[in-house]
Amino acid sequence: MEGFYTEEVRQGGRRIGFDVVTLSGQRGTLSRVGSEPLRGRRECRVGQYVVDLVSFEQLAIPVLTNTEPAGGRRTKVCVIDEIGKMELFSQAFIQAVRRTLDGSGAVVLGTIPMPKGKPQDLVEEIRNRRDVKVFTVTKENRDSILQDLVTTVQNCTK
Numbered sequence: 001m002e003g004f005y006t007e008e009v010r011q012g013g014r015r016i017g018f019d020v021v022t023l024s025g026q027r028g029t030l031s032r033v034g035s036e037p038l039r040g041r042r043e044c045r046v047g048q049y050v051v052d053l054v055s056f057e058q059l060a061i062p063v064l065t066n067t068e069p070a071g072g073r074r075t076k077v078c079v080i081d082e083i084g085k086m087e088l089f090s091q092a093f094i095q096a097v098r099r100t101l102d103g104s105g106a107v108v109l110g111t112i113p114m115p116k117g118k119p120q121d122l123v124e125e126i127r128n129r130r131d132v133k134v135f136t137v138t139k140e141n142r143d144s145i146l147q148d149l150v151t152t153v154q155n156c157t158k
Contacts, residue, residue, distance in 0.1 A: 002063050002106075003079025006030055006086075017049060018086070020059050023079060028055040031086055044089040051086045057093065064096035077153060080110035083123060094122050101126070107156040109149070 001023055009017045009032075017032035031049035044051040064078065078100055087093050101108060112123045114136070126132055133152060137145055 001077045001079065002066050003077075003081070003109075004060050004063050005079065005081035020056050022059055022063055026059055028052075028059045030056050044086075046085045049086065051089050053090050056087065057090055060087070060090075061092050061096050064093075064100050076106045077157060078106040078108045080108060082111040082113075083126065084111075084113050085120065088120055088122060097122065097126075101129070101131075107153055109153060 004020050004022045006018045007021050008015055009019055015033075018030040019027050020030045021027045029052040031046070031051045033048050034050070044053055064080070080097065080100075083097060097110075100106060110126070112126055112134075113120075115124075115127075127134060135145060135149060135152075
């Protein structure tokens with residue numbers, strides 16, 4: 001299994017940003033409140049958070065390019081949490097997600113945001129793929145949906 005997830009970073013009881021964490025335990029900055037972009041780099045901002053594209057890409061891109069099943073073994077599972085506004089500032093990430101979905105042979109367990117506001121091209125592209133099953137997670141079903149997700153992934157990797 002390969003992949004990454006994003007994790008909230010708190011300080012003094014207040015959220016100050018997000019980190020990207022690989023399933024192997026590597027950690028890097030995804031964004032921070034009020035951080036200034038490095039000199040000479042384009043500022044990527046979502047609300048109060050400034051996105052650190054370099055840190056994100058250094059961790060996320062290698063994980064996505066390492067999703068090929070090895071030696072004829074079963075299909076790998078690739079976790080991508082998440083494919084959202086911050087991550088979509090990265091063109092390299094967008095390309096890596098498309099390659100992973102189109103040809104890696106991996107089963108992708110990913111998260112995408114609910115549709116609201118301006119549609120995000122890659123998110124809508126994923127949502128509309130024939131080979132994608134979308135589960136909508138709500139407060140009401142978030143504890144009971146796990147078994148459906150596990151069963152679906154298991155059936156895809158047989």
